Amino acid sequence: xxxxxxxxxxxxxxxxxxxxxxxxxxxxxxxxxxxxxxxxxxxxxxxxxxxxxxxxxxxxxxxxxxxxxxxxxxxxxxxxxxxxxxxxxxxxxxxxxxxxxxxxxxxxxxxxxxx
Amino acid sequence: xxxxxxxxxxxxxxxxxxxxxxxxxxxxxxxxxxxxxxxxxxxxxxxxxxxxxxxxxxxxxxxxxxxxxxxxxxxxxxxxxxxxxxxxxxxxxxxxxxxxxxxxxxxxxxxxx
Numbered sequence: 001x002x003x004x005x006x007x008x009x010x011x012x013x014x015x016x017x018x019x020x021x022x023x024x025x026x027x028x029x030x031x032x033x034x035x036x037x038x039x040x041x042x043x044x045x046x047x048x049x050x051x052x053x054x055x056x057x058x059x060x061x062x063x064x065x066x067x068x069x070x071x072x073x074x075x076x077x078x079x080x081x082x083x084x085x086x087x088x089x090x091x092x093x094x095x096x097x098x099x100x101x102x103x104x105x106x107x108x109x110x111x112x113x114x115x
Numbered sequence: 116x117x118x119x120x121x122x123x124x125x126x127x128x129x130x131x132x133x134x135x136x137x138x139x140x141x142x143x144x145x146x147x148x149x150x151x152x153x154x155x156x157x158x159x160x161x162x163x164x165x166x167x168x169x170x171x172x173x174x175x176x177x178x179x180x181x182x183x184x185x186x187x188x189x190x191x192x193x194x195x196x197x198x199x200x201x202x203x204x205x206x207x208x209x210x211x212x213x214x215x216x217x218x219x220x221x222x223x224x225x226x227x228x
Contacts, residue, residue: 034216042205042219043158088158102148102173103217107157 002027004091006106014114017079021109023089024071031094033065033072034103038086046074048092079113086110118142119220121206127226128196136191136223138206146209147189148217149173149181151202158205164189196227 004025013019025033032050036043047056049065049072056063060079065072076083090103119140128134138147148163150173160173162181170181178200182190193200206220 042221045216045218048216090158102160102163102171103158104160105150105158107155 002091002093002104004089004104004106006087006089006109008109009107010110010112012112012114013079015080017113018075018077019079019111021074021076021087021089021111022071023073023106025089025091025104025106026070027091027093027104029094030067030091032092034090034092035063035072035074036088036090038088038108039084043088046087076111079111081113081115084111084113117221119206119208119218121204121220121223123223124221125224127228129228130197132196134193134196134225136204136206136225138189138191138220140187140206140208140218140220142208142210142218143186144208144210144218145186147183148207148209149179149189149191150205150207151175151200152205152222153202161191161204193227196225198227201225201227 007022032048034048035046037046047063052065052067060077063074086108088105088108090105092103122137145166149161150158152158159175161175161179162173163171164183167183180192204223207217209217
């Protein structure tokens, strides 16, 4: 059975701290791993990782994928209160024949950044 | 204007009632999805559609049905609502040429009494 497991489930830090969020996956016909940020609304896209070992960066956020060990991490440096959200990790499964399959989501990590 | 819209945004209904949630998109994407989100369980896929003639069950399709009326419209129906279908429902779209990223609607909060 496909599954995506995120850890920790919740995390409380202070502004300026650096955090690392973890995501491990077991996804049949794995194609890519996606990270989303969800505040009190719909998830918004952060990163899609397809190749192992290539770091993607966007401002203070960065992420990397290890396809051998089946995990990804999301790093946030110099955290701000606006980073408080649930961070969702999802594995993209590719259907037979090469067409896109569907996303398998983890339960999310709830990050709270205190002033 | 939002690319993916959902109606209604909030709905309260009673057990046994039929209810339809609608999703429309202006992104021109072929692929559309319905998810439900429950506290502590994350996002779970209900149904997905890769084009107008294609409908696929997700991991929790029991108690739900869908209709892909057009490329831009994908509706989710609860034929006879039950309280454990109380949840936040999201519609999403994607396209291979757009990196297969899924774009989410704002969500519909459903309460079944």
